[in-house]
Amino acid sequence: MKIINKLGVIGAGVMGAGVAENAATSGFDVTVIDVSDENLQSCRQQVEQNLRFAKMFRRDQESTASLSPEQILSKIKFTTDYALLRESEFIVENATEKLEVKEAVYRELSNAISSEVVIAANTSCFSITRLGSLVSRPENLLGIHFMNPVSMKPVVEMIQGHWTSEKTIETARRFLAQMGKEGVLVNDAPGFVSNRVLMLTINEAVMVLQDGVSVAPDVDKIFKDCFGHKMGPLETADLIGLDTILFSIEVLQESFGDSKYRPAPLLKRMVDAGLLGRKSGEGFYQYGGAKK
DSSP states (O other): OOOOOEEEEEOOSHHHHHHHHHHHHTTOEEEEEOSOHHHHHHHHHHHHHHHHHHHHTTOOOGGGTTOOHHHHHTTEEEESOGGGGTTOSEEEEOOOSOHHHHHHHHHHHHHHSOTTSEEEEOOSSSOHHHHHTTSSOGGGEEEEEOOSSGGGOOEEEEEEOSSOOHHHHHHHHHHHHHTTOEEEEEEOOTTTTHHHHHHHHHHHHHHHHHTTSSOHHHHHHIIIIIHOOSSOHHHHHHHHOHHHHHHHHHHHHHHHOOGGGOOOHHHHHHHHTTOOBGGGTBSSSBSSSOOO
16 A cells, blocks of 8 residues: 655645644654735744654654654745646645635646645535536545644544545545544535534524523533533634634535525624634633633
8 A cells, every 4th residue: 555755735835734744743744825924924933833842742743753843844845836836646625715715726736736736625514526626636625624633633524525536535544544633534515514513502592692592601601511522612703713613604505505605794794894713813712812
């Protein structure tokens, strides 16, 4: 069974940084691509922070436990040049969840990589079949929905598009196994399993808050202490980003035409105000200070 050694990661946001850090810690040589040096520098800083925390809590994988954060970081190349993906054996695409952005990314990928390379779209809502229409070999594309924080989640959602081949699924499972992860295969539908359920839960939790039924800490406490969830729905929303939550619920509403996916007005208002959660410093909670 062939070992995958070289990984390409498209997108230097939170998820791209998480995938790159987890992959380099697992032994991959990683190339991270983004449109700006500023984004790449931010990604590098995020990876460095992740590695410091990993060392602090002794979460490094056993196979690379002897590597220092500096050695792991040296396995990651940050660049705006798609030509440096030419030797990549597997691609994880984490581009912004806008179709025009993904279309541009796949055009660049088509010119930079072999048509045989598997592309995993790390998307929370887009149809894998639709994304497959953007590449010359749609059988080589599938969805891999990594959860945040990537290094701490041993299971991911794998999505099989209409054209995704069994060989592609097998390659993706091998890639995930090298990262110490298991993939749960689901069929292609808006939101798949995780976000089709999770976004409704978060949206309804925002409705509860909006209607004055409870306050944010108590909403989350019920889910954590009564149901054993590690995080409550509002804490989860802050971690993901309220703009991403809003976009996802709007995609579900458009896809299904069902009013149950109507975004909570409070959610829309908070996004308009720039209260996006952890990444902006304030959402349903304040970060670096007291809760809202």
